[in-house]
Amino acid sequence: MRPRKKKHGSERILACSRFLIEDPRSLMDDPCAPFGKKRPIHLEIGCGKGSFATGLSSVRSDINLIAMEKISDVAVTALERTAQSENERDDNLRFIIGDAKLLPEFFPEHSIDTIYINFCDPWPKKGHAKRRLTHRGFLEIYRKLLREDGMLIFKTDNAGLFDFSMEEFAESGLEIVWHTRDLHSETNEIAKNNIVTEYERNFSSKGFNICSAHVRFTKKENENAE
Numbered sequence: 001m002r003p004r005k006k007k008h009g010s011e012r013i014l015a016c017s018r019f020l021i022e023d024p025r026s027l028m029d030d031p032c033a034p035f036g037k038k039r040p041i042h043l044e045i046g047c048g049k050g051s052f053a054t055g056l057s058s059v060r061s062d063i064n065l066i067a068m069e070k071i072s073d074v075a076v077t078a079l080e081r082t083a084q085s086e087n088e089r090d091d092n093l094r095f096i097i098g099d100a101k102l103l104p105e106f107f108p109e110h111s112i113d114t115i116y117i118n119f120c121d122p123w124p125k126k127g128h129a130k131r132r133l134t135h136r137g138f139l140e141i142y143r144k145l146l147r148e149d150g151m152l153i154f155k156t157d158n159a160g161l162f163d164f165s166m167e168e169f170a171e172s173g174l175e176i177v178w179h180t181r182d183l184h185s186e187t188n189e190i191a192k193n194n195i196v197t198e199y200e201r202n203f204s205s206k207g208f209n210i211c212s213a214h215v216r217f218t219k220k221e222n223e224n225a226e
C-alpha cells in the first residue's frame with residue numbers, strides 16, 4: 001500500500017534540510033563530511049519513519065549514522081522526528097532519500113562498518129525475490145561497501161523472508177554470527193540493547209515473533225587486495 005501523500009511535503013523536508021544529504025554522490029569524497037567529525041559510518045536501509053535511527057543515534061555518540069528511505073513522504077516523518085529530538089544526540093544522524101540499488105553510486109568501497117535492515121518488504125511472490133533487500137544481488141552490493149569484517153544486522157517478523165535470507169547469507173559465503181527466531185524472549189546483551197522499530201512494535205503486539213540475524217562480511221578470496 002502506498003503511503004498517503006503528505007501535505008506540504010517538500011516544504012517540510014526543506015525545513016529539516018540540515019539533516020538531509022541532498023547530493024548523496026558527494027559522500028564518495030568522504031562519507032563523514034556531512035557530520036564534520038570522523039566516526040565509523042553505520043547505514044540503515046529502509047528507515048521508514050525513523051524511530052530506529054533516532055533511537056540508535058541517541059545512544060551511539062561514537063558513530064555517524066546515515067538512514068536511507070526511498071519514499072520521500074515517509075522520510076518527512078523521520079526528518080521531523082530527528083529535528084524534534086535534535087538535543088538528544090551528538091549531531092550524528094543524517095538521511096538520504098533514495099533507493100538502495102543506488103548505494104554503489106553514493107558510498108566508496110569498504111567505507112561502512114555496519115548496515116541495518118529492519119522489517120524490509122518481504123516481496124512474497126517468487127518472481128519478485130530479487131527485490132528483497134537480503135537477495136544475494138543486494139548482498140554483493142553490501143559486500144563491496146562494508147569494511148572487512150563489517151556487519152549486517154537484520155530483523156523481520158516474516159518467517160518466510162527470514163528463511164530465505166538465511167539461505168542467501170549461507171549461499172553468499174557469509175558468516176552468521178548470531179541469530180534468533182524470537183528476539184524478544186532472548187536475555188543476552190543484544191536483546192537488552194535492542195531498539196524497537198515502528199514495524200517491530202506493531203507486529204510484536206499482534207503476537208508475531210521477531211527474527212534477527214547478525215551477519216559478518218569478509219572479503220571474497222578472488223577480490224583484489226587493497
Ligand SMILES: C[S@@+](CC[C@H](N)C(=O)[O-])C[C@H]1O[C@@H](n2cnc3c(N)ncnc32)[C@H](O)[C@@H]1O
Nearest residue numbers: 046047048069070071099100118119197198199
Ligand atoms: C516495511 S517498512 C519498515 C520501516 C522501518 N524499518 C521499521 O522497521 O519500522 C520498509 C521501508 O523500507 C523502504 N524501502 C523499501 N525498499 C527500499 C529500497 N530499495 N531503498 C530504500 N528504502 C526502501 C520502504 O519505503 C519502507 O519505508
